[in-house]
Amino acid sequence: MRYFWLGILVGTMMLVACGDDDSDFATRPDGKDSSSSVAPQSSSSVKSSSSAKSSSSAKPSSSSVTLATPCKTDSTDTCEYGELLDDRDGQTYKTVKIGDQWWMAENLNYAYLQPTDELDSSSFCYNDSAEYCEKYGRLYLWSAAMDSAGTWSSNGKGCGDDVACSPTYPVRGVCPEGWHLPDTTEWKTLFTAVGGKLTAGKKLKSMNGWNDNSSGTDDFGFSALAAGSVNLNIDYSYEGSLAHFCVPTEYFDDIAHKETLKNDFAYEVVLTPFDDALLDYNLRFVGISVRCVKD
Numbered sequence: 001m002r003y004f005w006l007g008i009l010v011g012t013m014m015l016v017a018c019g020d021d022d023s024d025f026a027t028r029p030d031g032k033d034s035s036s037s038v039a040p041q042s043s044s045s046v047k048s049s050s051s052a053k054s055s056s057s058a059k060p061s062s063s064s065v066t067l068a069t070p071c072k073t074d075s076t077d078t079c080e081y082g083e084l085l086d087d088r089d090g091q092t093y094k095t096v097k098i099g100d101q102w103w104m105a106e107n108l109n110y111a112y113l114q115p116t117d118e119l120d121s122s123s124f125c126y127n128d129s130a131e132y133c134e135k136y137g138r139l140y141l142w143s144a145a146m147d148s149a150g151t152w153s154s155n156g157k158g159c160g161d162d163v164a165c166s167p168t169y170p171v172r173g174v175c176p177e178g179w180h181l182p183d184t185t186e187w188k189t190l191f192t193a194v195g196g197k198l199t200a201g202k203k204l205k206s207m208n209g210w211n212d213n214s215s216g217t218d219d220f221g222f223s224a225l226a227a228g229s230v231n232l233n234i235d236y237s238y239e240g241s242l243a244h245f246c247v248p249t250e251y252f253d254d255i256a257h258k259e260t261l262k263n264d265f266a267y268e269v270v271l272t273p274f275d276d277a278l279l280d281y282n283l284r285f286v287g288i289s290v291r292c293v294k295d
Contacts, residue, residue, distance in 0.1 A: 200276065
């Protein structure tokens with residue numbers, strides 16, 4: 001099983017070599033069509049210098065994706081930012097427009113505990129330290145990110161560990177009102193907008209905070225930090241080396257699991273010490289970061 005835990009960097013190097021189309025990921029195909037089946041919510045909690053366009057869940061083509069212009073360097077920052085207020089706890093987040101999408105420019109830090117005592121209902125601060133939550137946001141298991149209890153919407157209800165589910169896109173999940181978990185298509189749209197997957201990692205990573213001189217150029221104000229992850233044994237790993245982001249799409253590792261409705265995996269986006277961006281998969285009970293995109 002991938003990312004459990006030591007083979008990650010070797011595996012990353014192998015994945016980088018796969019595929020040569022910048023408009024697609026160098027990994028496995030999507031688990032399902034990501035087209036939206038519900039009307040997007042409006043948001044009264046985001047402020048920006050211009051109105052944000054709704055993100056589309058339709059499969060993008062190279063001609064339909066608005067390319068973004070680099071807006072941030074070491075000395076200047078002309079990116080189009082906004083501010084998102086999460087009414088649930090009063091926290092505010094910087095947001096940024098990249099192409100036609102509005103993204104959170106920080107990781108979500110909502111302290112989420114579903115109404116059960118199960119381990120997979122929690123969110124975590126790296127090393128159990130509030131200092132890391134302040135820096136990186138929280139790490140969410142897939143069930144928590146998907147809001148499997150249906151606290152705020154029914155779109156991800158029942159999507160816990162070791163069970164197949166049928167989320168309805170867009171999946172709000174643990175995101176603030178008016179925002180949702182970006183699916184595989186929306187991540188692909190982002191990577192195409194910043195020039196393609198082969199260099200998207202470097203352009204989206206923050207300019208500092210990554211180990212071994214592997215920080216990025218942060219050309220578009222996305223400011224991805226290497227927040228690491230947490231596993232079932234509450235072992236924290238790869239802070240400073242890897243950024244994992246939740247994707248609300250299941251991954252079936254074989255036909256038998258799909259036929260028996262047993263599933264341990266979901267897709268994730270990974271930024272590594274290298275320059276590219278990966279769409280991979282991970283165990284659902286591994287806690288990772290959440291970035292939300294505007295409806």
